[in-house]
Amino acid sequence: MNTDYQLWEIADLLRYSTQLSIRKIAVVQK
Structure with missing residues (x-):
């Protein structure tokens, strides 16, 4: 195993x- x-x-x-997560937050803020 490496x-x-x-x-x-x-x-x-x-x-x-x-x-x-960042995308979900950005969508919620719009």
Whole structure:
């Protein structure tokens, strides 16, 4: 198991979920 790969996967998931949250907030504010 490559630990660096797992860290990148987690970082990508966090980034993706954060973008979704920001979009939801932006839509609600409009």
